[in-house]
Structures are given as structure tokens and as C-alpha cells.
Amino acid sequence: MELLQELSFANTQSINCPLNRSGIIKILASGELAAGGRDRGLIIRFNRNADPESYQSFTHMGGHDGTPEWAHNMMPREEGFDTGICTGRNGWYLDATFMLEYTLSINPNFLKVTGSGLSSFALGDNRFLGYEGHGVFVTNTPVSEIEVGFTGGAVRTGDLRIYHM
DSSP, X not given: OEEEEEEEESSBXXXXXXXXXXXXXXXXXXXXXXXXXXXXXXXXXETTBOOGGGEEEEEEEEESSXXXXXXXXXXXXXXXXXXXXXXXXXXXXXXXXXEEXXXXXXXXXXXXXXXXXXXXXXXXXXXXXXEEEXXXXXXXXXXXXXXXXXXXXXXXXXXXXXXXX
């Protein structure tokens, strides 16, 4: 694995990373989410595109609650869970310690980016939610940037690493 980017969250909602590679891309992230009293989706976006028609994602949630969730059904549309590949969320409107491991297949000859991964949220009241997620981004241009972050709130502190496999 070749490390492409190593960045830090510091009271930010998301981080944008330029990407000059295709192939198999691995994303690792962790941090402390200040949720601001709302449930926040942990999402991956490409090329600053937040169009819900460009993304589809589905997660299997387990832990102190369990259910399958399509991103467009996770929360009301105005929350933005469907404006990227949603990889999981905090719960019960609580702050959370989170981690993400997500693998993407990016090929400039294909019109779709596919991915799957895992995320975990240790909530402020010691409950836990874990997610297995899958997603697709439909595009007609090469991927030149990846954004990782939340649909609101802020990551007080955290790290993001992007690798080429």
C-alpha cells in the first residue's frame, strides 16, 4: 500500500483530498464527532458532487440497535445522508468516537465508482453502533478529489489516511 494523503480533522465537518490515482483506494479515518444534538451521516463524496442522484448506498447496522438502511431512508432528505456514499452514522443524537475503513474501486474507463467498508461509533452514553456499508457513485468524469466527513456537526480531532493499493 502506498500512502497518498495523511490529513487531520480539527473542528471541521469534512476533509477534501486531491486524488491523482485510479485503482483500488483504501480510506482510513477516525476521530471525535461533536454531533450538535443531531444524527450525522459519515459520508464519502467525489469531485465536490453532492447530487443525490449520483449516489446510492446501503448499510447494515448492528450493536445496540440493528436495521438495514438505505441512505435516502436513514433520515429526512434535508439531512443530506444521500449526498454521498453514506457509511454509517452516530445514533440517538449523541457525540461519538468513530472509525472508518472503506475500500473503493476507481477506474477512469468505468462510469461508476464502487465501494464497501466498515464503520463504528462509540456513543457518548457508551452505546455502540457498527456498520457494514456498500455504495456506488455514478459519474461521467474522472475522479480527481475525495471528501470524507459528516452531514453536519464537527470532528473536534481526528485523522484521515488515503492509500493506493
